[in-house]
Amino acid sequence: MALIRKKTGNFLEDFRLGQVFRHKGGRTLTEGLAAHFTDFSFTANPLHKNLRYARAYGYDALPIPPGLVMAVAFSQTVEDISENARANLEYIDMRFGASVYVGDTIETETTVLGVKSSSSRPELGVVHVQSVARNQTGKIVLAYQRKVQVFRHEPTAKLDLGDVAAAQIDVALELPVYDPSAGYAELAHLSNADTYFEDFNPGDTIEHSRGRVMTDEHIFLTGMLDNTSQVHCNQTMIDRDPSRYLGGKLVVFGGIPFTLCLGLSSPDISDNSLGDIVYRTGRHTAPIFSGDTVFASTEIIGKSDLSGRPDLGRLEVILRGHKFERSAGEEKRVEIFYLERALAVKRRSHYAKS
């Protein structure tokens, strides 16, 4: 007879260089999950919500938007990698692959690339990992690295410090075939007229007009991704030791402002995109709490041809999220999110009436 308290997740000292985690659970994308985690974010691209439009582009079903693919694949790694994390530090080289649809099942595995200790805060360290998410046929849908700040459980435990090289992952965005007879122009009124590849000018910054407050709904949104991190949902744990946690209250899971910033920017940036190619680097620069209104802006930093696809261009941007903090009548703009992003954007010459 025993009273058993199982440890969940790993602490800094548990990670071994080169160790591979095949994460539990897996997740089949349903219409319920897709509606919930897409709709909260104001995603504007008709590809993700208008089946008549998606079919004209050669899809049999509504493709899942990149924010949800990311959030599902990321959340599957939480229990093993970041359940005992203080903060996620950086997303690195996040590349999209095969299209994902309702009915597809995503499973993820993660390799430990690095473990570092912190000199200033010995109770913390940094774990660097590489994760690969595949669908039920084994095709890669997302591959990325991330760095995460993890708590140490035993102050004197030995760490497996160091780095190993990341594997080269062969992954490239799957794009629908361009079909000159598809009648794209007849559907052009369903997306914005001024967001084709030709419309973007490097150097410009677009302040997206809309904002969206996050409420306690973040707890449900996070749970539905099977993200088990307790800092998003265990109010009693926070109340017992508020100073240990960011802001001393439940913090919103980063995948939510990530997806929301993508959504808020979509009418101006991606509603004529056929997909996100890569997020070179990204980070949460300040936490979000229930009650914060999230805004976004996008800086256009580059344009180039997309090899083999004269109908598309590669657009390079920086997506930033921000909120406004108000105290003593003064309002301060606080950056909350930073993402270097490349998209495959349709050219007006090929998709809309000239």
Add this chain to the structure above:
Amino acid sequence: MALIRKKTGNFLEDFRLGQVFRHKGGRTLTEGLAAHFTDFSFTANPLHKNLRYARAYGYDALPIPPGLVMAVAFSQTVEDISENARANLEYIDMRFGASVYVGDTIETETTVLGVKSSSSRPELGVVHVQSVARNQTGKIVLAYQRKVQVFRHEPTAKLDLGDVAAAQIDVALELPVYDPSAGYAELAHLSNADTYFEDFNPGDTIEHSRGRVMTDEHIFLTGMLDNTSQVHCNQTMIDRDPSRYLGGKLVVFGGIPFTLCLGLSSPDISDNSLGDIVYRTGRHTAPIFSGDTVFASTEIIGKSDLSGRPDLGRLEVILRGHKFERSAGEEKRVEIFYLERALAVKRRSHYAKS
């Protein structure tokens, strides 16, 4: 290089008489959207949630209830018509057509019928429009007019004042065929026994017994409809200038109390209905905020035969919504919603054991 702030939506001076908007996005109804926006409202009619029952009535799938059809079709017009509105003034001659199912795609277009300025509040005016929503085969699912109070952007901008005639829209509620061998009576226990056509008496008013508080969930419910109006979700915008907005706080999208009043009334009025025919006129008579409990009552105003359908009758009612405001211990009943509504209701003689 430029800092770009795109204007979203149209202001009073942007509307041209006779102008046609083909709205962006479109929307395929999924099981996620249907569950969410039907279930919050306590809709009781088994047609919308029991597939065994719906099949006995000749449907291959669960038909989408009228409140959701309305909310989706309406929300698609928001960015172009009412993103910069202060309030929706009136729904006019809202007629239902083809049945809508999960998997159907709804797209909407709107014609400007009238523009009026306000003498007392020069920063405001009224826009009168006609909207038509179609499914992926081109069949009309909903057609209606509405009047909306819209902000002027430039105080001295020229307005295209006046009126043009509404188009005659040929739309009639699609009804399942009556099949005497279908065994309806064996399923009669699944709906109320006292809500057949024979049971209603013009002049009676039914106070529906249930109430339902609206919480911050309204923000999610509104966003999932692609309704982009900022007065429902941008807390920062409200905080900056509360006096500009109704009640000085986030206001609940009218489609929510509209649908909720339909739902609260359904056990007494429409759980033996085969569909809503027309909403002759409707309006929100007071705003709803998070924390308000919504109630409803229905006044029976008329009954008539439905041409060609001896199994059904046409029921005319007024649906009213209300809430209670409490101050200094006193409770005041406040009407929030008014809708003149006609339904096609089953006759006991044809659908239930006598």
Add this chain to the structure above:
Amino acid sequence: MALIRKKTGNFLEDFRLGQVFRHKGGRTLTEGLAAHFTDFSFTANPLHKNLRYARAYGYDALPIPPGLVMAVAFSQTVEDISENARANLEYIDMRFGASVYVGDTIETETTVLGVKSSSSRPELGVVHVQSVARNQTGKIVLAYQRKVQVFRHEPTAKLDLGDVAAAQIDVALELPVYDPSAGYAELAHLSNADTYFEDFNPGDTIEHSRGRVMTDEHIFLTGMLDNTSQVHCNQTMIDRDPSRYLGGKLVVFGGIPFTLCLGLSSPDISDNSLGDIVYRTGRHTAPIFSGDTVFASTEIIGKSDLSGRPDLGRLEVILRGHKFERSAGEEKRVEIFYLERALAVKRRSHYAKS
């Protein structure tokens, strides 16, 4: 002309011994409902969310987890049985039968087994019922008894006091066939490695590590089950007479902590289970309100063979839920839920690499 206030639900004096209610509505399980009511609870068993895994076990679709089957079947009885209840007292002999999938329709009927008056509180009494839920083919998916504390409407109304015998209901958990060639071991990384039948020791108690705060979302979750009880959603009703209601505020529907405790315990208890066999007895020992964080623990009380299934074992446990109440800096653990539960659990010898 009349003002009609229909009574909803039954009061103590309305119940007749042996009376049978064929409940209204019925409910087809959709992907929207399944996502919502499964995901909020952190259910870990891959059978309910990974279609690749479920197919390997012989299912054509994701089976619905027991918590949702229970919540739907239970909620269908609320209007007739417990809309006017003060509290649900006990679940008795709750047995699962046929597997339930998205697309299945559940309908429920209930027989009155007993009516008892209360000597100390004459405005209350106890109603004892037996409910049976079937799918669209007539197969039983759940059968159970419950006792509920119901308000009397007229203080002097005559009661039909007494008891009648419960019907013998032939129901047993439907289990997928064991197929030695199915390659179960290749999927074993998707569930925990230490929750096979061999791993449990009677006498042990496992404190499940995670907690989950319930927010106002409970109102939506309850409504989506067609649970019409006003104590969960009618704030105005509570405000008018708080002392009449548990805690003087909206109380969370018991099906929510029930399902949440099942979910919180699942990584340690049931992620290698093929189904819940029976809940012998269960009760809510304290109410839950918005803002409470729910925790759970499980005591292992017995193990036995499962007849005809050498690949499985029968695990007997007690699942307890609790929350922490804090006042004056002191934290008190309060039990909120008690459930005697038997599960069919996989043996490592048959499902995982040795």
